[in-house]
Amino acid sequence: MPIFKVPVIHRFGILSNRQHKELQKEFLRKYFPSHSYEIRHDKPLNPLEITENFIQKFNDATNPQDKKDLLELAKKMLARCKRRSGLGTLGSGKHVDLPVAWTEAIILAQCKGEIQEEALDILLISLDHAPMNPEQVPVLFFIAESILYRICYDAAQKSYLYSSEIKLSKVGFLVFLRLLVFHLCGHLKSSGEHTYRLYIDLKALSACEVCYQPYPNILSAVHFMLKAGETICRGDIRKDNLFRTMTTIHHYSHSDLEQKENKIQPFLWHSLVVWVCIHNNSSRLDEVLQHLLFYKDELHQKNWLDSVLGLLVLGEAAKLNLSCLKVLMDLVRDFISSSMSLQKQKDSCMQNLSSWSWEIGYVYTTVLRDICLNGIISDLQKTAFLGFCDCTKPPKHPEELRGASFFDLLQYSPSDGPHDCEELFWVIRYGVVYNLVVMCNELCGDVSREGLRNAMWNALQKQKNNERDGRVLEAVRVAEAEANGPANPFISSSANAPSSPRTLISCQYVGWRVASALSQVYLPPTGPNIPLPSKSKQKVSPVKYQYSEQRDVEKRTARPSLRYLFPTHKPLSLPLCPFHLFF
Known part of the structure; x- marks a missing residue:
């Protein structure tokens, strides 16, 4: 349905629960006049309408x-929300209405218990694979404000970490990622009041950083939201006093932001070119990859947002x-080796913790x-885990990073430098261990990739025994606590599926959506729009020449088999500790 950009009168800031509810009612009444979401004194005609009273x-x-x-x-409402989100059709179809579905999901996420968890799951999956359309901008701002309010005045105030906080951070990352892409594409020029409210909310979020210092998986998402929000609201942050009148807001957003949009770093631009070359069978792919290496120093820039976008796009090509x-x-x-070397030259690494962008790693x-x-193909999956080097030989110098595979990052130990330098790398090792648990959980029961999962499982157990x-x-405990929850019937293939360990929701399509949206703006058209591949066809290469080319590369690359590297076979099921701290 079309979104009408009607300015909201109330200026929302993270001040009180009453103002948050007023903003919610105002948004629903203005943007969805055909849907009766308001509180009524009489009995609603639609028993499934979502109201504040419900x-x-x-x-x-x-x-x-x-x-x-x-x-x-509430479960019937969730089922309708799932259908409107198009979870089974990658967000497309006549029955799909993403703005309405996302609004319903974020409101249902206010319910306590399993409804909250399942509503956030629907949002996570839909925000990952749904197409990017400028009509989504108003509802994305609404979700962003709701997420910031929930984190700052609900989740962060609790004594323990809850699974809903992890999901809120993931939803926040995807929402701000989409807003950042729309900003780079020039679709936020008329969102002056939205950016003003977002600017106020971000001030409260910055005060919550200290709560998530032990959890880099959440802290990285918080930092991304802050950094992306700063970019989106750049003019607002520099001239806070210009927001005293709405006329000044709109004038400044048009004159200042319009000049700063449509500019991306060369690293991101070349990553987009690589992605397009892959899908257009370009013979100049190797040349473009060599040019991309010339801009590796951009990963060290203070503004690391374009670097993150570049990694997402390049990951899709990889x-x-x-x-x-x-x-x-x-x-x-x-990037990691040079960052560690730079820190070893400092008098105190801890004082320079913010001088390297660990969020990129x-x-x-x-x-x-x-x-x-x-x-x-399976060789790509194995190489991402093992790397290109001869992993059967122990490294002569553990303080030297041989590669950037999961196995290489686990073996890396910058212990020969100052002790404080180890403090700079633990967040990367945290991410490696956390994602190993996620992958073991994801591959559980996949007979075709039993060897890969066994290798990951053995590497994880060895790291747990050796990690000091x-x-x-803590990364193991966090990921296992997420996996211990019951399966969500609203995202599984069968609503009547028996209760089983949950598959942790991971982003799979968002890099494709980012690359597709940005390439249409920053690159000249080279052919028809590249469609998003369906999940069932992922194992079949859409480009025929790639398979023979990759096999030639593999013959020249010494890489041991998984069974030779990890000869001990373990049970397929990942042992999950009964850990209830997060629930």
């Missing part, structure tokens, strides 16, 4: 029968081509996980 009744219900009835009604994977791993290896571990799980840093071991 949310309050659901959370305050004490009678067992009332709880049961409200739970059944899922289809071995040469792209090699360049990706070389870039990150040089952490995002890389998630990109590498996506390649391990969704690489188009308790902060890194």
Whole structure:
């Protein structure tokens, strides 16, 4: 349905729960006039309409029968929300209405218990694979404000970490990622008041960073939201006093932001060219990859947003081509090695913790996980885990990073430098261990990739036995706590599927969506729009020449088999500790 950009009168800041509810009602009334979401004194005609009154009744219900009835009604609302999101059709189809579905999901996420978890799951999957359309901008701002409010005045105030906080951070990352792409594409020029409210909310989020210092998986998402929000609201941050009148807001957003948009760093631009070359069978791919290596120093720039986008785009290309994977791993290896070398030259590494962008390294571990799980051929998946080097030989110098595969990052130990330099690398090792647990959980029961999972499982167990840093071991507990929850019937293939260990939701398509949206703006048209491949066809290469080319590269590359490297076979099921701290 079309989104009408009607300015909201209330200026929302993270001040009180009442103002948050007022903003919610105003948004629903203005943008969805055909849907009766407001509180009514009479009985609603539609029993499945989502109202503030329903949310309050659901959370305050004490009678067992009332709880049961409200739970059944909420599940029906979730089922309708799933259909409108197009979870089974990659966000496309006549029945899909993404703005309405996302609005319903973020409102249902206010319900306590399993409804909250399942609503966030629907949002996570839909935001990952849904097409990018400028009509989504208003609802994305609304979700962003709701997420920031939930984190700052609900989740961060609790004494323990809850699974919903992890999901909120993941949803926040995907929402701000889409807003950043729309900003780079020039679609936020008329969103002056939205950026003003977002600017106020981000001030409160910056005060919550300290709560997530032990959890880099959440902290990296918080940092991305802050950095992306700063870029989106750049003019607002520089001239805070210009927001005293709405006229000044709109004038400044048009004059200042319009000049700063449509500019990306060469590293991101060349990553887009690589991605397009892969899908257009370009014979100049090797030449473009060599040019990309010339801009590896851009990974050290203070503004690392374009670097993160570049890694996402290059990761999509690496899922289809071995040469792209090699360049990706070389870039990150040089980035981490040079960062460690630079810190060793400092008097105190801890004082310079913010001088290297560890968020780039952490995002890389998630990109590498996506390649391990969704690489188009098995050799790409194995290489992302083992690397290109001869991993059967122990490294002569453990303080030297040989590669940037999961196995290489586990073996790396910058212990010969100052002790404080180890503090700079633990967040990367945290990401490696966390994603190993995710991958073992994802591959559980996949007979065709039994060897790969056994290798990952053995590497994880060895790391757990040898790891001395308790902060890194916390990654195992966090990922296992996420996996211990029951399966979500609203995202599984069968709604009647028996209860089983949950597959942790990981981003699989968002890199493709980012690359597709940015290439249409920053690159000249070279052919028809590249469609998003369906999940069932991922194992079949859409480019015929790649397979023979990759086999020629593999013959020249010494890489041991998984069975030779990890001869001991373990049970297929990953042992999950009963850990209830996060629930």
